[in-house]
Amino acid sequence: VMAMMNLERDAVLKGQDSKAKTQKAIADHKFWKTQPVVKPDDGPVLEDGVIEPNHPPEKVRKEPYPLPNDFEWVIMDIDDEKQLKEIYDLLSANYVEDDDASLRFNYSPEFLHWVLKHPGYRKTWHIGVRVTSSQKLVAFISGIPHELRVREQAFHSTEINFLCVHKKLRSKRLAPVLIKEVTRQCHLTGVFQAIYTAGVVIPTPISCSRYYHRTINAKKLLEIGFAAVPHNMSEEAHIKRYELPKETSVVGLREMTSDDVPAVGKLMRRYMRRFDMAPRFNDEEIRHVFLSGRGSETGGKRVGQVTWSYVVENPTTKAITDVFSFYSLPSSILDHPTHKDLNAAYLFYYATDAAFETPTNDPQPEAASSTSASSTSPLARAIAEGVEEWQRSNITGLNEIELEDEKRVTNWQDESPETKKKIKARLNELCRDALIIARDNDFDVVNCLTVMDNPLFLQEQKFGPGDGFLRFYLFNWRIQPIAGGMGSRPGE
Numbered sequence: 001v002m003a004m005m006n007l008e009r010d011a012v013l014k015g016q017d018s019k020a021k022t023q024k025a026i027a028d029h030k031f032w033k034t035q036p037v038v039k040p041d042d043g044p045v046l047e048d049g050v051i052e053p054n055h056p057p058e059k060v061r062k063e064p065y066p067l068p069n070d071f072e073w074v075i076m077d078i079d080d081e082k083q084l085k086e087i088y089d090l091l092s093a094n095y096v097e098d099d100d101a102s103l104r105f106n107y108s109p110e111f112l113h114w115v116l117k118h119p120g121y122r123k124t125w126h127i128g129v130r131v132t133s134s135q136k137l138v139a140f141i142s143g144i145p146h147e148l149r150v151r152e153q154a155f156h157s158t159e160i161n162f163l164c165v166h167k168k169l170r171s172k173r174l175a176p177v178l179i180k181e182v183t184r185q186c187h188l189t190g191v192f193q194a195i196y197t198a199g200v201v202i203p204t205p206i207s208c209s210r211y212y213h214r215t216i217n218a219k220k221l222l223e224i225g226f227a228a229v230p231h232n233m234s235e236e237a238h239i240k241r242y243e244l245p246k247e248t249s250v251v252g253l254r255e256m257t258s259d260d261v262p263a264v265g266k267l268m269r270r271y272m273r274r275f276d277m278a279p280r281f282n283d284e285e286i287r288h289v290f291l292s293g294r295g296s297e298t299g300g301k302r303v304g305q306v307t308w309s310y311v312v313e314n315p316t317t318k319a320i321t322d323v324f325s326f327y328s329l330p331s332s333i334l335d336h337p338t339h340k341d342l343n344a345a346y347l348f349y350y351a352t353d354a355a356f357e358t359p360t361n362d363p364q365p366e367a368a369s370s371t372s373a374s375s376t377s378p379l380a381r382a383i384a385e386g387v388e389e390w391q392r393s394n395i396t397g398l399n400e401i402e403l404e405d406e407k408r409v410t411n412w413q414d415e416s417p418e419t420k421k422k423i424k425a426r427l428n429e430l431c432r433d434a435l436i437i438a439r440d441n442d443f444d445v446v447n448c449l450t451v452m453d454n455p456l457f458l459q460e461q462k463f464g465p466g467d468g469f470l471r472f473y474l475f476n477w478r479i480q481p482i483a484g485g486m487g488s489r490p491g492e
């Protein structure tokens with residue numbers, strides 16, 4: 001799951017962590033050197049845009065890529081509980097671990113179902129590999145559709161996630177076959193761009209962000225060695241440092257409901273417009289992203305909850321002024337006698353109208369142009385000009401009226417000091433309440449990345465830098481580096 005950022009290529013190139021220092025020469029990337037991605041020795045990118053043109057349908061390979069003998073492809077049906085459980089079992093035993101193999105992501109079946117069923121999802125993008133004889137699932141890769149905006153251009157893309165090969169089958173060059181097969185499936189549906197994140201350095205990161213952690217259950221984090229007491233502090237003082245107020249304090253804070261979807265959609269799209277790169281969610285996606293991971297109500301208790309979403313409603317005007325969310329992604333604690341799970345919450349999407357000079361939900365610019373909007377959209381123009389469908393697939397049909405509204409924002413880098421102060425103060429209030437809610441829901445730690453406006457509240461909310469870095473990549477999209485340095489917002 002991705003949240004977007006400003007680019008921090010400098011950090012990658014300067015080698016901010018050990019993995020970055022060990023970057024191989026491009027010639028040694030037998031697979032990646034053949035792919036449409038920016039190569040480190042390409043020279044400066046002069047203009048953002050595609051690397052290779054879309055393939056016409058007849059040029060897209062019809063047969064799946066060959067697998068080694070004894071293995072076969074399978075399209076996984078995530079609505080079938082048994083198959084969902086197979087993906088869960090594969091990932092829970094073989095997916096991403098931290099550097100010293102003490103923690104491993106433990107995405108729940110409910111999480112996988114929620115995230116893989118993104119609106120417009122394609123079954124054919126949930127790809128597995130089975131051992132032919134035993135039918136055991138031994139590898140997986142997935143994609144979900146997104147409209148991605150990079151600076152002033154938006155295009156259909158797939159977000160690739162959950163690439164996993166069973167530990168016993170590593171280093172056999174299975175990963176490149178999985179990547180080629182998911183690429184083929186995307187091409188078959190007319191999608192030619194992708195975004196993905198990884199801890200590893202491959203050609204070529206467009207951004208790098210760092211994990212930050214906010215201790216909630218200080219005692220447990222000490223017991224499992226996830227945190228240590230600073231030498232100038234007693235354990236008691238350390239534990240006390242992370243105590244939070246009893247109750248939330250933002251006036252008008254409440255759980256988001258279905259009725260909030262249109263207002264949240266507008267707020268989110270406008271807020272995200274301030275960043276250089278972000279997915280652009282329509283209202284259906286907003287509903288899914290914020291609400292469909294809420295689990296089900298059984299006997300007054302919520303079960304299977306993976307997302308928590310809150311809005312702030314102004315008590316007088318009833319306008320929705322803010323939204324925030326987080327999701328549950330536990331990690332298995334490997335080799336600890338008593339503690340088996342680290343209950344981690346991850347800060348997810350949020351938005352606040354403190355970032356805008358004009359109110360969030362003021363009337364839209366006069367609808368005079370509403371009839372012409374569709375005929376002036378890039379997609380409508382392309383259709384009118386007779387551009388063939390396969391060539392059109394990376395042109396998105398942005399609703400230009402709303403786009404106008406989104407444009408009434410300032411890129412975060414150009415914000416006035418007063419606006420920045422306002423955003424910072426508001427985000428600190430919102431984050432504090434999010435931490436309180438996380439504590440009340442038994443989370444041990446709240447994690448986030450240095451993406452979006454997060455650096456504005458990390459220090460005040462007592463997040464500490466972790467060892468982990470996450471790199472962002474684009475497939476078949478060349479992109480100019482953007483100034484910004486380490487952290488989405490330098491100098492906080």
Ligand code: MYA
Binds near residue numbers: 192
């Ligand atoms: S990131 C999470 C990745 N998963 C894990 O870290 C889980 C634990 N590890 C494993 O399961 C395996 O180690 C994996 C590699 C499967 C990762 N992204 O088969 P191999 C390259 C991209 O011998 P294995 C996520 O899910 C490597 O540089 N490439 O290696 C996003 C080398 O190529 P080259 C990677 O260790 C995934 C080749 O694979 C990654 O057995 C986005 C070696 O293959 C990685 N994380 O298996 C995928 N790790 O020689 C790209 C290794 O050239 C999507 N490699 O250096 C691209 C867009 C596709 C869609 C396009 C649509 C238009």
